[in-house]
Amino acid sequence: MTHNSPPLKVPNLEKRTREHLLPNEVEAMIKAASRVGRHGLRDGTLILLAYRHGLRVSELVTLRWEQVDFSSGTIYINRLKHGLSSTHPLRARELRWLRQLKREYPNSPYLFVSERGTPMAAATAFNIIRRWYSGWLGDKCASAYVTSCLWVLSRI
Template sequence: MTTKQPLRKPNQDYRSREFLYLSEVNTLIECAESGRKHRIRNSALVLIIFRHGLRATECSNLKWDAVSFDECSIYINRAKNGVSGTHNLEEDEIDKLLLLRSASNSPYIFVGENGEKLSEAAIAKIIKRLGVAASLDFPVHVHQLRHACGYHLARQGKASYLIQSHLGHRNYKNTEIYIHWAGIPRGSINWSEQ
């Protein structure tokens, strides 16, 4: 007779939302920058995952040949049958990537002390530890950074097709949650008029 594994609790039992606010993302980056080890790598890791809405596996597999410093861009190979494409890199991302590039001979962007690419589990552990260091009120997981990207774009009022493209969603239905999470833009409803 086999014993059943206990079922995992629903996400809402762990946290009230599945995304991070921009201020929380910035706090994670600040914690990474003030850390004892791997400051540049870990701050770049958070920034790149957030800005490009990466899954842990997509981040783990990022290679230097996907980056064009001349074009200020990075090619994102999406997992889970997503739509791959080129994303622009902002100046702060380029600065961090240049520092990482000068310190590594690996074909992979994010590597551990052994020079091997960071595994999905290692990335998850780094993000979880940064969440603890940031003293957030709930346990942080790496996928919340991807959700934070979608939420942030929706909150800025970006068109749903742009959010879909940025996150590499093949199906629009996967993008709708960010529109719901972002809510109606502030100032769109006037509660004082009858």
């Protein structure tokens, strides 16, 4: 009798050499996303904030305008999964794009909304990121947190 064992899982290192994007790759992804389609600004801003602040998809889709302080140039991030919530500084491009986004969707309390004006579903945000991310590292979406940490370390 032959025993069929399940196939061995191929280690990620054998599939690809890394599971994060380099800063220049993220920048190219943000620029590309922001220039394509009728929701380019929304999609580019979503990717930009995920990258710059190391946000989980669930943290992105729950962002509300009341968390953005345009006068001080900050955003309050409610961290999930036992993370430490805190206020983050926003850079000029983030502020500019957020102001434009607010003008495009003035009636929503949420930063990121669907075509119907309802809060964006986490699956939709994930698919937006995966759509642009897959061009660099395939279908596996790496953690925005890891990529963000690498960006911070590259600035030290």
